[in-house]
Amino acid sequence: MSDNIYYEKSIGLWMSDKKSQKLNWKELIKACNSHGYNLVKLDLEQAFEDQGKIDVFLHKLTDVIAAADQGDAKAAKIIRRVEQYLSNHPNITVIDPLDNVRILLNRYYYYSILQDESSFKSHGIFTPAFAEFPTSNIKDNIEIMRERGVRFPVICKPTIAHGSKSAHEMILIFNERGLSVAKPPCVVQSFVNHNAILHKVFVVGNRYHICERPSLKNFYASEDLDPIFYSTGEVCKADSQSTLSILDPNDETGIKMHLNEEKVKDVIRVIRKKIGLILAGFDVVIDNTTGNHAVIDINVFPSYDNFPNFFEHLLDCIEDTIRKSNSDCSLEENGRIEDYGGNHRPNGLINIGDSHNYEVMGMNII
Numbered sequence: 589m590s591d592n593i594y595y596e597k598s599i600g601l602w603m604s605d606k607k608s609q610k611l612n613w614k615e616l617i618k619a620c621n622s623h624g625y626n627l628v629k630l631d632l633e634q635a636f637e638d639q640g641k642i643d644v645f646l647h648k649l650t651d652v653i654a655a656a657d658q659g660d661a662k663a664a665k666i667i668r669r670v671e672q673y674l675s676n677h678p679n680i681t682v683i684d685p686l687d688n689v690r691i692l693l694n695r696y697y698y699y700s701i702l703q704d705e706s707s708f709k710s711h712g713i714f715t716p717a718f719a720e721f722p723t724s725n726i727k728d729n730i731e732i733m734r735e736r737g738v739r740f741p742v743i744c745k746p747t748i749a750h751g752s753k754s755a756h757e758m759i760l761i762f763n764e765r766g767l768s769v770a771k772p773p774c775v776v777q778s779f780v781n782h783n784a785i786l787h788k789v790f791v792v793g794n795r796y797h798i799c800e801r802p803s804l805k806n807f808y809a810s811e812d813l814d815p816i817f818y819s820t821g822e823v824c825k826a827d828s829q830s831t832l833s834i835l836d837p838n839d840e841t842g843i844k845m846h847l848n849e850e851k852v853k854d855v856i857r858v859i860r861k862k863i864g865l866i867l868a869g870f871d872v873v874i875d876n877t878t879g880n881h882a883v884i885d886i887n888v889f890p891s892y893d894n895f896p897n898f899f900e901h902l903l904d905c906i907e908d909t910i911r912k913s914n915s916d917c918s919l920e921e922n923g924r925i926e927d928y929g930g931n932h933r934p935n936g937l938i939n940i941g942d943s944h945n946y947e948v949m950g951m952n953i954i
């Protein structure tokens with residue numbers, strides 16, 4: 589996909605047609621070429637071997653992996669083929685390794701990883717209490733919640749975090765009676781009052797960018813309230829106008845809780861170390877009584893719409909990763925090591941700044 593110029597190295601990219609249509613290919617190709625790479629748009633239906641030699645495999649296969657893991661035969665065949673290809677070509681740099689991506693497909697699994705992180709508590713970071721409902725038996729589910737310290741109100745979320753629109757259909761439940769609407773397999777998580785502000789952190793290797801988004805207003809347990817159904821997109825998009833985001837007059841204190849960037853960096857380090865992703869994002873809400881920071885969601889290869897000069901940072905990180913793996917052949921399998929992503933300095937995380945200062949934006953979606 590380059591104008592007759594020969595580039596020695598190639599990046600093979602796969603993402604869904606929907607994502608691909610939104611991508612500014614011209615900008616991406618320009619960034620690849622300026623770093624000496626050709627860009628190959630891969631077709632999952634054809635053998636990768638027939639699509640040219642690639643040095644880097646960059647992908648957003650989350651939905652296909654999720655479908656394969658849930659028994660979709662076509663998706664399973666595709667993933668098997670990709671994994672076989674990668675194991676036949678171990679020198680290809682994969683962003684990100686499929687096993688690391690899999691960790692984030694299951695909310696219960698990655699919440700457990702966050703909960704087990706012993707450093708978080710003393711740094712004022714936490715994952716709200718959560719539990720999984722394997723069945724619809726309300727009596728059992730009340731007991732599961734009690735054992736795990738999950739308190740009303742709760743948000744009920746599908747356990748599988750990717751693969752369909754329904755993965756983002758949430759239910760706010762205020763009492764035991766409301767549990768009848770929970771559809772397993774799902775997780776319930778204690779609701780954290782955060783004055784309707786969501787902080788989204790976008791990570792590319794050792795660089796990150798933070799955006800604020802609207803979120804849910806404060807809620808309290810109540811015997812009278814019926815469950816509230818919402819989809820994440822309706823409430824948390826930059827321009828969303830949901831009434832669920834409008835604070836009640838009593839909660840309008842005018843005091844703004846500030847995000848503590850040191851805490852954000854702590855979370856990034858843990859995600860890099862324990863999950864080993866170059867391309868990740870996570871959501872933080874600040875508990876309005878304690879100021880503690882709750883990590884409520886982690887995503888693979890999020891939409892970097894507002895990430896300033898995303899393509900340039902992506903290419904820099906790809907090169908860092910290749911340099912790192914060349915210089916350190918004793919890399920742990922799947923890259924789950926302290927400084928994965930090319931960052932050799934212990935505190936070398938870089939906030940790439942305020943998007944308002946940049947003209948070229950994020951994924952350059954057109």
Ligand SMILES: Nc1ncnc2c1ncn2[C@@H]1O[C@H](COP(=O)(O)OP(=O)(O)O)[C@@H](O)[C@H]1O
Pocket residue numbers: 716743745749755756757758777778779780781782786802803804820823824871873884885
């Ligand atoms: N424990 C929680 N406390 C308060 N608000 C939450 C909590 N969990 C989720 N939310 C709200 O619901 C939204 C969607 O939840 P999230 O887990 O991020 O799912 P998704 O995968 O759809 O992004 C969040 O952006 C936030 O507004």
Ligand SMILES: [Mg+2]
Pocket residue numbers: 820871885
């Ligand atoms: Mg989210």
